[in-house]
C-alpha cells in the first residue's frame with residue numbers, strides 16, 4: 001500500500017514521492033501499480049495532473065496558466081472554499097486554493113471499508129491569522145486525494161467546526177476536464193433538471209430531456225442533481241464518470257471563444273479542449289455547529305466509450 005502520511009517533508013517515508021513544482025512548492029505524486037498517475041500540489045491542495053495508464057492527461061491545464069497566488073492556477077481540480085464563485089465577500093472561489101496546505105499528521109481512516117490498495121495523500125488547511133481577519137471561523141479542512149489501483153481519482157474533503165460559533169460556507173471541486181473538442185462532447189445525467197443560468201442573472205430554467213451539448217458559452221448551476229453523471233467525449237472515445245456525495249449541485253462551465261479571449265491566463269482556442277464540471281454545494285450553504293464535521297466526496301473515473309449513448313444505463317456505471 002502506498003498510503004502516505006507525512007510529518008515532515010525533509011524526512012520522506014517510503015512510498016511518498018514529492019517533487020518540487022511551480023514556485024518551488026511541493027507536489028505529491030500518486031501512482032497506481034498499472035501506471036496511472038496523479039499529482040497534488042500543496043498550493044491549494046490542487047490536483048494538477050491525472051493521467052491514465054496510457055500516459056494520457058485527463059485534466060486540462062491552460063498553456064497560459066499563472067502559477068502565482070493570488071491568481072489561482074487555471075486547470076486541474078481546485079478546491080473552492082469557503083466560498084464558491086462571487087456570492088460572498090471573499091475573493092472569487094474563496095481563499096483555500098491560494099493557501100499552502102500541510103501534510104496531515106493526524107491521518108485517520110475514513111471508514112472501515114477504506115480501501116488500502118489506494119495510493120493517497122492527506123492534506124490539512126487551518127486558517128491563518130490573516131484568514132481569520134477576513135473570515136473569522138475556526139475550521140480544520142482535511143483533504144484526502146487517492147488514486148485507486150484502477151486509476152480512479154477520489155477527493156474526500158472534511159470540514160470541521162473546531163469551536164466557536166456555527167458557520168456556513170459554499171464549496172466546489174472546480175474540475176477542468178480535458179476533452180478533444182467541446183463540440184463533440186455531451187453530458188448525461190442532468191436532463192430535465194432545474195438550473196440557474198449565470199449568463200442571465202442566475203435566472204432559473206428547466207433542462208430539456210436531451211443530453212447537454214455545447215455550441216456557445218455555458219455557465220450553469222444544476223441544482224439538486226443526481227450523484228452520478230457522465231461526460232462523453234465522442235472523438236476521444238472516452239467517458240468520464242463523476243460520482244459525488246454530500247454535494248448537491250453540479251456547475252457546468254465553458255467560456256467559449258469570446259470570453260476566453262478576455263482571460264489573460266487562457267491560450268488561444270483552448271476553450272475547445274476543456275470542460276468544467278464541478279461537484280458543488282453552490283446554492284445552499286452548508287452550516288456547521290461547533291464540533292460538527294461535513295464530508296464532501298468526488299470520484300472520477302474514465303472508461304473507453306464503445307457505444308456513445310446511454311452510458312448511465314450501462315452496468316457498472318451507477
Ligand SMILES: O=P(O)(O)OC[C@H]1O[C@H](O)[C@H](O)[C@@H](O)[C@@H]1O
Nearest residue numbers: 085092093198219251252253276
Ligand atoms: O476563473 P476561475 O476562478 O477558475 O472560475 C472560472 C469559472 O468557474 C465557475 O465554473 C463559474 O461558474 C464561472 O462563472 C467561472 O467563470
